[in-house]
Amino acid sequence: MAAVVLALDSFKSSIDAADAVEALREGWVSVDPGRELTLLPMADGGEGTLEAFAAAVPDAVRMPVTVTGPEGRRVAASWLLLPPAPGTPDGTAVVELASTSGIELLGSPPRLRPLDAGTRGFGEAIAAALAHGVSRLVLGIGSSASTDGGIGMLTALGARFTDAASGPITTGGRGLRSLAAADLSGLPPLPAGGVTVLTDVTNPLRGDRGAAAVFGPQKGAGQDEIALLDAGLGRLANLVDVDPDTPGAGAAGGTGFGLLAWGAGLVPGADAVAELIGLPEAVAAASVVVTGEGSFDGQSAAGKAPDLVRALARDAGVPVVLVAGRIAADADASGFAHAISLTALAGSGAAALAEPARWLFAAGAELARRFPA
Incomplete structure (x- = not known):
């Protein structure tokens, strides 16, 4: 049977x-x-993605890492090292936004921070995986706590976002309102096998279907804050050569947009997880x-x-x-x-x-x- x-x-x-x-x-x-x-066990890029891979892939190894959580405090997390595929020298890293910069890290009930939560911890975990020498990244970006356009993540990877006085902007979506310049030249090259981003949404970065309008309320944003965040995302879009209407650019508070700016590719999360397991x-x-x-x-x-x-x-x-x-x-x-x-x-x-x-x-x-x- x-x-x-x-x-x-x-x-x-x-x-x-x-x-x-x-x-x-x-x-x-x-x-x-x-x-x-x-x-x-299945996942679509959000909470539980690491567990799904760990349960389904023999010899997967959890790699502990301490990162900056969405409240600015250090939190213990991990990324997952998958064994190398035949013919490849190094393994694949699975890094999950939910366990590094996710809304679940804000407690239960969550201490929502619609303007100040950020994605720096996610970027720190990605940087740790790159430092290990993996040949491919698989990034799950569901369950985010913030609407920062991925600037926290990109900053942790080497990008610089500055205000009119050439000083660093503050963390979170709040910093976007003073954004005047974006320098992505410090970002590391993509690993040889590329960066695959798992997401279950196709929303653009801005507008009525954008990151702030659709997902901001889940993160505690009221109407005034939604307007502020959407305008800030607009400033970011004007400084980065990526189409803000790309499906999925608005995923995870605009983290999808930030990853597109790095050169990553966005795919439907459930489909990719299904193939990989x-x-x-x-x-x-x-x-x-x-x-x-x-x-x-x-x-x-x-x-x-x-x-x-x-x-x-x-x-x-x-x-x-x-x-x-x-x-x-x-x-x-x-x-x-x-x-x-x-x-x-x-x-x-x-x-x-x-x-x-x-x-x-x-x-x-x-x-x-x-x-x-």
């Missing part, structure tokens, strides 16, 4: 992808201990595939991991199941052989959020009974 593939994304602010698939596995084997289960091949050989995320809603069909897994399973003719913390009324759940809401299992959203592993275990047990070997 072919394996069951468990390919869930993280349940944001509840349980990461690796722990989610493990809880589901434990529930399944409690009913059917002999079933072969393949665990391939061998998901298409695993799905094609499976008997059943299970996917999911914390909130499956109307946006889940726009490049999110569950929609990608559903498409892969459909193309392979393999039944696919959805397990989500909640399934919204506007969600398109067509194409799934079965769907389980942890909120329905637990009796409330609060109960599901409080004990996600418990209810994922229950979901796994239910699926083992529904899809016997």
